[in-house]
Amino acid sequence: MSDGSAAELNEIERLDKDHVLGTWSYQSEVSPTQIVDGDGVRFTDADGNEFIDFSGQLMCSNLGHSASRVSEAIAEQAADVPYVAPNYTTEARARLGEKLAEVTPGNLSKTFFSTSGTEAIEAAIKIAKFYTGKDKVVSRYRSYHGATYGSISVTGDPRRLAAEPGMPGAIKAPDPYAYGSTMDPMESLEYIDEMLMLEGDTVAAVLVEPVVGSNGILVPPEEYLPRLKEIAHDHGALLICDEVMAGFGRTGEWFGSDVFGVTPDIMTMAKGLTGAYQPLGATVVTDEIAAHFEDEMLTHGHTYAGHAVACAAGVAAIETYQEENLIERASETGEYLEARLADLADAHPSVGDTRGVGLFRGIELTKHPEKRVPFGERADKLAKGSTVVDEVAAAAGEHGTYVANMINTLIIAPPLTITEAEIDEAIDALDAALEVSDDAMVA
Ligand SMILES: Cc1ncc(COP(=O)(O)O)c(C=O)c1O
Known part of the structure; x- marks a missing residue:
């Protein structure tokens, strides 16, 4: 692998370095392999x-x-019809919605499709605000939820600092980090209870990665997530579980939430949803939240919401998880x-x-x-x-x-x-x- 010295870059790496902006980096230090x-x-x-x-x-x-099943499904869908506007549907999108209702826990039943984990979180934040009529989101310091304005604002890791002050109402809580925090994981949880009480009835949602990913692989105690759901609901807030990294078998269960037997009100996912064969994000909500939008407008959408090729990859990926x-x-x-x-x-x-x-x-x-x-x-x-x-x-x-x-x-x-x-x-x-x-x- 290249050691990063410019002289070693081949033609493609050099073209890339000269014409592509690298993510989360000082461009002088970018050295693509x-x-x-x-x-x-x-x-x-x-x-x-x-x-x-x-x-x-x-x-x-x-x-x-x-994973040939997924790449073949992509090729077939691209040959049939690669894209239709979101007001139409395709078999791929409808079947993927059905599959997600099947593999997610409890009464999570209806999905908004986007193209990344970041967008899945943006949709979750907006849906939580619309549904509850409240504005604030409590998330944790050792977390990553995405790169755009809302999702980086609810992110706790240092990448958020460049975007601050960020979205109003994005509040941070301590983490269940037994090895490196001064606070015991269950103590940190009761602190969140106190925070919600002190915020009054103004918090739309508590947003967590059920198992924290890039911020250090933090697995909370068994009783943490069930109690967090209870705390959120006691204060009239929703529980959003960000399954972008923990989802799709990573933890040995379909979702990180399943490890703790919890059905969140909203679940976000991306990454493993297609095994990364296509960019696809999903925000899955419960029956109650879905019902709310029957007569309230869901003021949200993207050109590529439910992209047919991405959804075909999602269906084939879930079939692969299941059959293998x-x-x-x-x-x-x-x-x-x-x-x-x-x-x-x-x-x-x-x-x-x-x-x-x-x-x-x-x-x-x-x-x-x-x-x-x-x-x-x-x-x-x-x-x-x-x-x-x-x-x-x-x-x-x-x-x-x-x-x-x-x-x-x-x-x-x-x-x-x-x-x-x-x-x-x-x-x-x-x-x-x-x-x-x-x-x-x-x-
Ligand atoms: C837990 C979590 N949420 C959200 C995101 C953002 O996803 P994406 O990079 O697809 O926008 C990530 C990305 O690593 C993530 O790990």
Whole structure:
């Protein structure tokens, strides 16, 4: 993989660097690596280097890189009719709506389709405000919900700072972060109860990732999410669960909410919805919320709402999860992954914590295990240069494994099709890469 020096870029990488603005970055530091092929859990760069995709790209390639049922459905739909205006329908859109009603819990039954997780959140915020007639949204500090004005305002991670003050009424609460917060997870929950009481009857929704993704793979205690729903409802607010990253088998259940037996009022999803074969977002609401819009206008929409090709990919993706038993499989393989991460923790003093559920796991690094001092701080997310955590991820790449990271945590979210042997290969690469953080520990 390219080490980032400009001289090494091939023609395509150079064209890309010269003419494409990179996401969330100082453009001088952008150094794209051209990917030319993907097969199963592996992908290959233009120099022929092969990588195990231990993070499913941006925690979205849940079906791996050669799910032929999905690519064939895309080709067929594109050949039949690629796009119709949202006031028409297609079999793909109607069937996907039906499928989502089937796989989501409880009485979640009707979907607004968009093209990304960000848009799914925007729709959820507006729907919650329209339905409740209230304006505020309580979300948490260690969260990511999207890049646009509303969704970045309800995001808690440092990426929101450049957009502040942001949307009025976006209020932040503490997180269930047992390893790194001064507040106990259940204490943080009761704090939210207090917040809602103090806000009076003005909060439209409490918005959470049931299992926090890019902000560190935070799994709350079992009783957290049911109690959060109770707290929200006690104060006349809805519970929105953002399943953009946790959804579609990642946790070993269809949705992160299922891990805790909770049906939220609104669920947002994207990423695994098509296994990342097409850009598609979805905001699913309960019967009651759907009924509200029978005679109240849903003042929201996009040209590409319910895009036929994207919906065809969604149907084929869900059929693939179902027919290949990928959800159950993720739960089983997830246990193996958990054990292998524990081996890494035993072998490497710089591993402070390993945590997660199913095939959604994190390795949090530390330069001082007793004091739990992180290598990467929140401010680093906005700073130039790289951290030790970035260097560990780069070293894993040198050993043939791609792993994403954010702030202080390596994020492990491979395709659900990964085998134990492939996990072993990736663990070997991490075992070698973690020497970098071991060597950087304080004496
Ligand atoms: C939990 C969560 N919500 C929303 C988003 C935004 O999704 P997108 O990048 O598709 O707009 C993300 C993206 O990583 C996410 O992880």
